[in-house]
Amino acid sequence: MITLNNITKKYKINNDEIIALHEINIKISKGQVVVLKGASGSGKSTILSIIANMTKPTSGEVIVKEMRVSKLSDDFSSKYRLENIGFIFQKYNLIPNLTVFNNIILPLIPQNHDEKFITKRVDELLEYFNIQTKKNIEIKKLSGGEQQRVAIARALVNNPDIILADEPTANLDEKLSIEFIKNLESLKALHKTIIIATHDPIFFDHKIVDKIIEIKNGKVI
Numbered sequence: 001m002i003t004l005n006n007i008t009k010k011y012k013i014n015n016d017e018i019i020a021l022h023e024i025n026i027k028i029s030k031g032q033v034v035v036l037k038g039a040s041g042s043g044k045s046t047i048l049s050i051i052a053n054m055t056k057p058t059s060g061e062v063i064v065k066e067m068r069v070s071k072l073s074d075d076f077s078s079k080y081r082l083e084n085i086g087f088i089f090q091k092y093n094l095i096p097n098l099t100v101f102n103n104i105i106l107p108l109i110p111q112n113h114d115e116k117f118i119t120k121r122v123d124e125l126l127e128y129f130n131i132q133t134k135k136n137i138e139i140k141k142l143s144g145g146e147q148q149r150v151a152i153a154r155a156l157v158n159n160p161d162i163i164l165a166d167e168p169t170a171n172l173d174e175k176l177s178i179e180f181i182k183n184l185e186s187l188k189a190l191h192k193t194i195i196i197a198t199h200d201p202i203f204f205d206h207k208i209v210d211k212i213i214e215i216k217n218g219k220v221i
Contacts, residue, residue: 002062035198052085108121
């Protein structure tokens with residue numbers, strides 16, 4: 001479903017050239033849960049960004065569902081993300097003064113769905129994650145676990161096939177980390193392809209994980 005062929009990513013900082021990724025080759029099948037394992041700065045987050053086409057590789061090719069996404073223009077990149085990608089950010093990136101409902105609908109706004117469709121879709125997700133009673137509550141009034149479920153619901157609202165999670169348990173205690181993995185189990189049951197960038201050992205021996213890819217200094221080892 002996802003193929004990275006010889007992906008290299010270079011950045012220029014002042015006069016210095018930084019190689020974030022060096023000839024990365026990865027293949028991920030539909031419905032797999034894949035962990036990108038590595039220390040901070042190893043290149044894990046850059047890989048997620050390249051799969052989401054938020055970052056272009058310097059060289060190499062990214063193919064997702066037979067689309068050469070690394071060659072897409074900015075307009076088609078946005079369409080690709082809307083239709084295929086759900087992103088769970090490390091710090092959730094929720095808007096604290098907006099309600100749960102208004103946070104979840106954000107990815108749907110560019111698609112011009114009617115109000116009935118949007119309300120039905122959000123209500124389904126609120127029920128799925130057992131936060132129906134929080135629909136009209138502001139994010140800043142929720143617990144950490146509730147905010148986590150809102151972030152996952154937002155990532156799912158456009159019904160993407162691919163879920164990307166960047167250090168999702170970095171700011172969670174053990175209880176919330178376990179709860180997050182239970183949520184992942186629910187997503188796997190929906191046949192979502194899930195890629196998690198993490199250095200949290202809670203994932204490394206967990207039965208939900210199909211494949212671990214270790215990244216060090218921008219290379220697969």
